[in-house]
Amino acid sequence: MAPAPLGNPSSDAKNLLMRISLCNSEGEDLPGKGKDFLFKFLVIGSAGTGKSCLLHQFIENKFKQDSNHTIGVEFGSKVVNVGGKTVKLQIWDTAGQERFRSVTRSYYRGAAGALLVYDITSRETYNALTNWLTDARTLASPSIVVILCGNKKDLDADREVTFLESSRFAQENELMFLETSALTGENVEEAFLKCARTILNKIESGELDPERMGSGIQYGDTSLRHLRQPRGAQTQSKQPCSC
C-alpha cells in the first residue's frame, strides 16, 4: 500500500497514489520492510518532456501510451538493489506546466535525488533547465543529487540539442548526464540507479548524513513513517493509472 505522503490529498488523488504504487513490482509488501534505505526522488522538467513516461517505464518496464499532462503530482515507488543494498525509491513525478508550479514546489522539500528531464527535440525545454535546477537546489537541498536526462533519444532525427552541449551543461552544473528513451527503455533504469548509487556513495563517504532532517533518506523499516511531508500541500492528479 502507498504511503500517505500528503497533508490533505483528495480522494481521487488517494486512489491514484495507491494504484500507481500497486503497479510497482514490490507494491504488496509493507513500506520499508526489510529495506536498507528509502530515498525520496523527484522527476522535474518542462511539460511534455516525458517525465511520466520515464517513471512508468522504470516501474512497469513498458511505454505509457496516451500519456496526458500531469496535474499536480503523481507517485510511484520501486525497490532496487544498489551495490548490495536494498533501496526503496519513493518517486514524485511533478507536473511541468507553469500553472501547477506552486503545487509541485511544495513536494521538493527533503528530496535526496532528482531526474532533471528535457526533450532532446525541444531547445525550449533545454533552455528551461537552469530554472528547474535552481528550484531543486533551493527548495529541496543544495546537496540534492541530480541526473540530467535528455529524453526522447529515439527521435534523433528531430534533435535540437546536441549530446555535447548537454554534457558541458551537466559538467558546469555538477550533474550526472544520460540521454534516455522512455519509449525504448534505453538508459531509463540506469538513470534512476545512477542517481541512487551516487547517493549511497555519498552516505558511505560521510558526505551525506541520513540523520539530517530533510535529507530525503531514511533507514530501513520505519523510513516511510518518518519521511517529512510538505505542509498543507494539496494533491491534484490526472486520470487514474491505466495499469
Ligand SMILES: Nc1nc2c(ncn2[C@@H]2O[C@H](COP(=O)(O)OP(=O)(O)OP(=O)(O)O)[C@@H](O)[C@H]2O)c(=O)[nH]1
Ligand atoms: N518518442 C518518444 N516520445 C516520448 C518519450 N517519452 C515521452 N514521450 C511522449 O511525449 C509526450 C509527453 O510525455 P509525458 O510523459 O506525459 O510528459 P511529462 O513530462 O510527464 O509532461 P507533464 O506531465 O505535462 O509535465 C507523450 O506524447 C509521450 O508519448 C520518448 O522517450 N520517446
